[in-house]
Amino acid sequence: MTSTIDSVTRAAATPGEPQPYAELGMKTDEYERVRAILGRRPTSSELAIYSVMWSEHCSYKSSKVHLRQFGTKAPASDALLVGMGENAGVVDIGDGWAATFKIESHNHPSFVEPRQGAATGVGGIVRDIMSMGARPVAVMDALRFGPLAAPDTRRVLPGVVEGIGFYGNCLGLPNIGGEVVFDPCYLGNPLVNALCVGLLRKDRIKLATAPGPGNKVVLFGASTGPDGIGGASVLASATFEDESHAKRPAVQVGDPFMEKLLIECCLELFEADVVVGIQDLGAAGVSCATTELAAKGTGGMRVDLGLVPLRDPSLRPEEILMSESQERMMAVVTPEDIDAFMAICARWDVPATVIGEVTDTGRLVMTWRGEVIVDIPPGTAADEGPVYERPFHEPAGQAALNADDPARLPRPSDLRATLLELLGSANLASKEWVTSQYDRYVRGNTVLAMPADAGVIRVGEVMPDAEETRRGLALATDGNGRYARLDPYAGAQLALAEAYRNVAVTGARPLAVTNCLNFGSPEDPEVMWQFAEAVRGLADACKALGVPVTGGNVSFYNQTGSTPIHPTPVVGVLGVLDDVGHRVRHGFTAPGLKIALLGTCEAEFGGSEWAHVAHGHLGGLPPEVDLAAERALAGVLVAAAASGLPAGSHDVSDGGLAIALAEACLAHGVGATVQLPGPDLFADLFGESAARALVALPPEHFTAFAELCAAHEVPCHGIGTTGGEILAVDGAFEVPVAELRAVHEAALPAAFRA
Amino acid sequence: MGAARVGVVTFPGTLDDQDAARAVRHAGAEAVPLWHADRDLRGVDAVFLPGGFSYGDYLRCGAISRFAPLMEELIPAAQAGLPVLGTCNGFQILCEAHLLPGALTRNEGLHYVCRDQAIRVENAKTAWTGDFAAGQRITLPVKHGEGRYVADPGTIAALEAEGRVVFRYLDGNPNGSVNDIAGIANEAGNVVGLMPHPEHAVEDLTGAPGVDGRGFFTSILKRFVNL
Numbered sequence: 001m002t003s004t005i006d007s008v009t010r011a012a013a014t015p016g017e018p019q020p021y022a023e024l025g026m027k028t029d030e031y032e033r034v035r036a037i038l039g040r041r042p043t044s045s046e047l048a049i050y051s052v053m054w055s056e057h058c059s060y061k062s063s064k065v066h067l068r069q070f071g072t073k074a075p076a077s078d079a080l081l082v083g084m085g086e087n088a089g090v091v092d093i094g095d096g097w098a099a100t101f102k103i104e105s106h107n108h109p110s111f112v113e114p115r116q117g118a119a120t121g122v123g124g125i126v127r128d129i130m131s132m133g134a135r136p137v138a139v140m141d142a143l144r145f146g147p148l149a150a151p152d153t154r155r156v157l158p159g160v161v162e163g164i165g166f167y168g169n170c171l172g173l174p175n176i177g178g179e180v181v182f183d184p185c186y187l188g189n190p191l192v193n194a195l196c197v198g199l200l201r202k203d204r205i206k207l208a209t210a211p212g213p214g215n216k217v218v219l220f221g222a223s224t225g226p227d228g229i230g231g232a233s234v235l236a237s238a239t240f241e242d243e244s245h246a247k248r249p250a251v252q253v254g255d256p257f258m259e260k261l262l263i264e265c266c267l268e269l270f271e272a273d274v275v276v277g278i279q280d281l282g283a284a285g286v287s288c289a290t291t292e293l294a295a296k297g298t299g300g301m302r303v304d305l306g307l308v309p310l311r312d313p314s315l316r317p318e319e320i321l322m323s324e325s326q327e328r329m330m331a332v333v334t335p336e337d338i339d340a341f342m343a344i345c346a347r348w349d350v351p352a353t354v355i356g357e358v359t360d361t362g363r364l365v366m367t368w369r370g371e372v373i374v375d376i377p378p379g380t381a382a383d384e385g386p387v388y389e390r391p392f393h394e395p396a397g398q399a400a401l402n403a404d405d406p407a408r409l410p411r412p413s414d415l416r417a418t419l420l421e422l423l424g425s426a427n428l429a430s431k432e433w434v435t436s437q438y439d440r441y442v443r444g445n446t447v448l449a450m451p452a453d454a455g456v457i458r459v460g461e462v463m464p465d466a467e468e469t470r471r472g473l474a475l476a477t478d479g480n481g482r483y484a485r486l487d488p489y490a491g492a493q494l495a496l497a498e499a500y501r502n503v504a505v506t507g508a509r510p511l512a513v514t515n516c517l518n519f520g521s522p523e524d525p526e527v528m529w530q531f532a533e534a535v536r537g538l539a540d541a542c543k544a545l546g547v548p549v550t551g552g553n554v555s556f557y558n559q560t561g562s563t564p565i566h567p568t569p570v571v572g573v574l575g576v577l578d579d580v581g582h583r584v585r586h587g588f589t590a591p592g593l594k595i596a597l598l599g600t601c602e603a604e605f606g607g608s609e610w611a612h613v614a615h616g617h618l619g620g621l622p623p624e625v626d627l628a629a630e631r632a633l634a635g636v637l638v639a640a641a642a643s644g645l646p647a648g649s650h651d652v653s654d655g656g657l658a659i660a661l662a663e664a665c666l667a668h669g670v671g672a673t674v675q676l677p678g679p680d681l682f683a684d685l686f687g688e689s690a691a692r693a694l695v696a697l698p699p700e701h702f703t704a705f706a707e708l709c710a711a712h713e714v715p716c717h718g719i720g721t722t723g724g725e726i727l728a729v730d731g732a733f734e735v736p737v738a739e740l741r742a743v744h745e746a747a748l749p750a751a752f753r754a
Numbered sequence: 755m756g757a758a759r760v761g762v763v764t765f766p767g768t769l770d771d772q773d774a775a776r777a778v779r780h781a782g783a784e785a786v787p788l789w790h791a792d793r794d795l796r797g798v799d800a801v802f803l804p805g806g807f808s809y810g811d812y813l814r815c816g817a818i819s820r821f822a823p824l825m826e827e828l829i830p831a832a833q834a835g836l837p838v839l840g841t842c843n844g845f846q847i848l849c850e851a852h853l854l855p856g857a858l859t860r861n862e863g864l865h866y867v868c869r870d871q872a873i874r875v876e877n878a879k880t881a882w883t884g885d886f887a888a889g890q891r892i893t894l895p896v897k898h899g900e901g902r903y904v905a906d907p908g909t910i911a912a913l914e915a916e917g918r919v920v921f922r923y924l925d926g927n928p929n930g931s932v933n934d935i936a937g938i939a940n941e942a943g944n945v946v947g948l949m950p951h952p953e954h955a956v957e958d959l960t961g962a963p964g965v966d967g968r969g970f971f972t973s974i975l976k977r978f979v980n981l
Contacts (some may be wrong), residue, residue, distance in 0.1 A: 044815070100851075162865075162866075165866050166866075169897070169899075170767070170768030170807040170810065170811070171769075172806060172807075255810065256807070256810070257767050257807060257809065257810025257811075257812070258808070258810075260766075260767055260769075261766055261767070262766060292959065348766070349766060403940075434803075435870050436867055436869050437865050437866045438868060439866075439868050439897045440868060440960070441773075441868070441895050441897060441951065441954040441961055442769050442770060442773070442897070443769075443770075443772060444770075444772065444773035444776055444777075444953065444954060444957075444961060445771060446960055446961065447959055447960055447962055458959065458960060461776065563779075573810075580959065581959060584873055601932070
């Protein structure tokens with residue numbers, strides 16, 4: 001082999017050498033900008049760094065101008081400790097404790113290789129949480145697939161579920177909720193959005209920064225292999241004509257055992273206070289970690305890439321820089337603490353290697369076999385990437401879509417049959433086939449988990465030596481692509497409103513927001529319009545509800561050919577219970593309770609499950625957004641829980657009140673007898689008006705609860721009582737709970753039975 | 755006499771150690787952390803081998819842990835009568851260590867299963883089941899991918915004949931275990947292994963519905979009072 005090292009010296013001497021920037025996804029003007037920054041052509045290693053750091057995934061170059069609204073419109077919040085721009089946002093939850101949480105997509109890898117793609121999605125978000133100095137305490141997943149009956153769904157879904165289970169179960173993190181939604185638009189482009197939440201003492205937050213010249217840069221965790229190298233192999237083969245490197249697996253392979261060791265190891269390192277700065281290695285691996293740490297620190301770093309422990313000794317420096325091998329972290333450690341740091345890693349059998357040190361030169365300098373192969377100002381790669389104001393306009397046909405009012409759809413005469421048809425349909429059926437493959441109990445702090453509206457975790461005992469606190473955390477994710485397709489502004493707001501409501505239904509006070517924005521190609525002006533509208537809607541709604549966005553993720557290019565997915569903003573809301581003992585359980589928890597319906601039922605069927613299941617219809621407008629009503633409703637739910645009034649609750653959303661009643665009965669096998677105010681019984685039962693919830697109360701609490709609702713100006717109707725073995729809605733249907741259960745639980749096992 | 759001391763073992767990849775220690779403390783005993791790499795049982799009165807994926811389940815569940823330095827102390831101590839409870843991965847380790855017969859293999863359905871499982875206490879005379887009544891129905895979570903108990907027919911017959919099948923699944927077998935076996939004991943009754951998780955059923959607020967897991971811990975404590 002005659003390949004030479006493309007050093008800085010060589011780059012300066014060969015300014016005209018053609019470089020494969022286009023194959024690496026770089027535009028000509030971006031490449032020219034790199035040349036201008038460096039005053040010469042980049043070396044192949046530098047090109048690797050810039051191409052990956054300036055990619056859409058790492059630089060947010062198409063979304064940045066819109067995402068700024070999350071900052072400029074952010075509501076005043078005492079809770080926000082760390083906002084957007086770090087690995088994850090951090091929120092003050094009281095009693096000296098903080099929570100950090102984030103949701104991130106792993107959509108494309110999960111389509112290519114469902115099991116590993118989904119598994120490494122969990123692994124990546126968990127490391128983001130660890131890098132804030134927190135103990136990860138729970139995960140959730142928001143999943144979207146093609147139709148349940150589609151052959152490819154039977155390939156993708158079982159693999160995704162097994163991957164999430166295999167990784168999360170082995171890590172020892174309870175999976176406490178999420179979503180599984182089916183729609184034809186996701187057939188060639190499933191969505192796998194993974195959320196992790198962690199807890200830490202609020203005076204112990206860690207940041208991705210590398211201050212202090214002379215401090216050591218340590219790479220620890222798994223060794224670096226040739227996995228996850230998409231662009232680098234193009235680069236290596238194009239530059240060096242080395243065919244053996246041409247085909248590398250583009251999907252990373254996860255080792256949850258190593259990640260579990262990393263978690264425990266990091267927590268001991270934090271406890272021993274031997275870490276100055278820390279960063280996980282995710283997308284763009286060593287490139288990203290070094291440039292971001294250096295850019296946020298003293299400004300300089302020297303790294304010897306030859307010291308990186310390799311799984312495959314034939315890796316070239318460009319590949320080492322771009323490898324996305326999993327279960328790796330990078331820390332900055334003072335020379336005085338380095339021995340203690342290494343001893344803790346050794347105790348956990350975690351390999352750790354000093355690969356460089358912090359400098360004050362303002363340059364990131366990397367060497368390979370004695371030659372300088374990278375010499376750049378790190379901020380130009382990490383923070384000063386291109387920013388695009390992409391053109392956007394309303395999609396052709398949007399007005400016609402909105403004009404296609406579902407009011408024209410024929411209504412059923414047999415509401416009993418409609419209830420059962422919906423309850424057994426893919427989106428509303430029990431997801432137990434999925435969730436029973438996830439450990440929801442591990443660590444012993446799970447207070448509520450699926451199918452509850454939100455997952456709830458006890459804070460006080462997350463660490464053995466934790467100081468006493470009664471608090472609990474609640475988390476929910478929601479997102480409705482059909483609503484967002486009809487109106488992305490309102491759709492994003494409805495996603496937030498539902499997650500916010502789901503948190504409040506448990507009695508928790510919503511505090512903060514994370515989001516995963518799944519869209520088609522930003523180069524399509526119609527998709528860009530959907531994105532711009534969704535971000536604008538979400539930012540406005542966060543302001544109105546008083547919950548700031550703490551971070552999140554944008555996933556573009558979710559499309560098959562030129563057909564994009566429905567715009568799918570998935571919104572996660574974190575809330576806090578001051579006393580976790582006051583959490584409200586899911587559904588009808590006992591017979592003899594009075595049932596209160598909060599909110600107002602309107603004939604809103606645009607994007608509804610009924611229109612989807614019964615008519616395959618998508619048109620009109622989504623349910624009206626009333627954020628003041630959502631805020632008032634949450635106020636009632638939180639205050640009532642704190643006073644110990646409710647015995648159970650459930651939010652009313654997809655499928656409407658009929659499905660909410662059925663699910664509330666199924667939760668504990670308790671029937672109900674219900675009379676609705678009418679006059680439009682069908683709209684009451686199957687319309688999807690927002691800002692509604694069901695609350696079950698001991699009869700002696702009902703008056704106090706109704707007064708609380710009146711004080712908050714929330715409509716409250718006593719609609720019946722719980723008990724018996726039948727769900728009976730006067731004038732509509734009577735269905736034994738056993739029959740509801742049989743229908744509800746049949747769909748997924750039937751689809752995935754071997 | 756001070757509080758009984760129950761050791762809780764942590765291997766690399768152990769997950770339920772914190773839960774196990776909490777369950778021990780709730781029962782009024784002292785939870786003593788035991789580290790896989792130490793040849794030291796720290797003078798404990800009993801040992802809990804919790805669940806998890808020790809060594810990533812590499813090779814075979816429990817196959818590597820069984821050779822840990824701590825196990826070199828634990829195996830002879832158990833053979834000499836030290837009460838030992840293994841749940842889930844702990845049960846797998848006890849089988850690999852030959853403190854219990856048979857093996858735990860891949861679930862019949864090939865999926866990991868997490869659910870609240872009814873089981874029957876078949877033997878209330880072991881070190882860990884004295885506070886239950888024989889025939890008592892209890893509910894504990896199961897959560898495993900490799901819980902199908904198998905052994906040769908002679909071993910199964912002996913386990914059944916000697917009353918060493920301590921727990922049996924009710925209302926549906928989650929993993930295809932032979933004879934619905936959920937847990938077994940050694941001949942002396944001091945070593946018990948089961949797939950379900952008593953440590954996840956000791957509080958009203960968290961975990962499985964009910965607190966049926968408490969009986970395991972109160973059983974072992976009473977034994978020390980009676981000694």
